Amino acid sequence: MKSNCIKDLKKYFDKDVIVQGFVDSIRDLQYVQFVILRDGNDKVQMTIEKEGNEKLVEIVSNLTLESTIKVTGKLLESPKVKLNGMELIPTIIEVTSTSLSELPIDIKKMDNALRETRLDYRFLDLRNEKNNLFFKCQTTVLNAMRNYWYENGFIEINTPKICAQAAESGAEVFKLDYFGQKACLSQSPQFYKQMCMASGFSKVFEIGPAFRAENSHTSYHATEIEMVDAEISWIDSVDDVMAMQEAWTKNYMNKLKEVHGEEIKKLFNLEVSDVSNSFPKIELASAKQIIKEKYNYVSDKVDDLDRKEEELICKYAKEKYKSDFVFITKWPFSSRPFYHMKDSEGYSMSYDLLFKGLEITTGAQREHRVDILEKQIIEKGIDPKELQFYIDFFKCGCPPHGGFGFGLSRVMMQIFEIDNIREATLIYRGPTRLNP
């Protein structure tokens, strides 16, 4: 007989079952012992009457919390048991692994240990039910993202992470020795997804790692991130990119709410954002004007939003348009990379998507006309020779195209209103965190 998942046990009342799990808690009373078993996020109570069960009592008396056991026994329906109204009466208990009697961190109450201590013992921290649910939800989100793209004719690509040069010059890269040649870790699949446009793939996406050697000490930066990138051809303007991202975003947000909304409400005391309204689009200059008039705040930054402005404009969008998402459009070319297309007024045809007060995406129409592209490279002070391989992509015909990229953990942390990306990443990498 195979082991059963605890969540499927209801089908087996009055039958013999085998269940495996972690020892979640033990309550040892005078005449009876209760052991709560946990697999994944689901729990079941095992009950042992002491009289006549000396062997089992002996095993349970020596159990430590978080050890793993395999239990064979009969499942009874017991309304008096608060945990799912059932209990398991064991005949055999096999200890399959033994845990330390004293755990390094308290996994039941996350607040009982500092974040850094919990990250040191991430394998234990992840046993916490909130963390378990979080990564189930991330799986649902990733699945919904992919499904939307599969259903809309996108090709999934996997681009190299070892590259000869940086994808966006100026940003810090991790350098490495590549058989005597200089190489670096990819910061973004930007150039290669554009290459796929020149290759006639029309619509592509990639979900994969990106590496940033920036010594950023904030709650929303990491040195290794999971990037979600998409690029589409035959567009008329950057609006087509925004429309695609909006429809795609609504799809995964709705799916998350549909599948896990109730559990999220219960464990995180949180409502998944409603996305039934259109995402508002506000031009950068208007955003600054609104922030000044409504919140009496003026930033030192002229061609970008600072952190406070991001929060304020999101607050405004929430109040006025009932949306947690807001597009900021019409950016000065000075604050954007060379590969963004300029409009007739010289603005970059790009946008940022903000979500609950934080930037989660930059998207744009790309400059696919090789002569203009070369001019923009020079305008940004880059030697075109360094980007020759990239410029060549556009010499043999290339569709008008655009796309976006975003950091998975940053979006997940915003959905769940987790205040630090370290907790929204399975195994975090940052300037001072290389282990585990």
Place this chain on the structure above:
RNA sequence: GGUUCCGUGGUGUAGUGGUUAUCACGUCUGCCUGUCACGCAGAAGAUCGCCGGUCCGAACCCGGUCGGAACCGCCA
């Protein structure tokens, strides 16, 4: 990279020059007729990050060092 702050039992903390180094959770032992945040009693557990200095005396003051965090900047 800039600014600010923090290192005390397993965990989280109290502690502004002399304390038996506080409290909670956890751990261990005993008790407790079914618990479900079980309860009750007791016990063990800390070279106060490290090195040096001041002082009769340092967890506490000073210097250095190591480790870490928050915010800002850079971005996703």
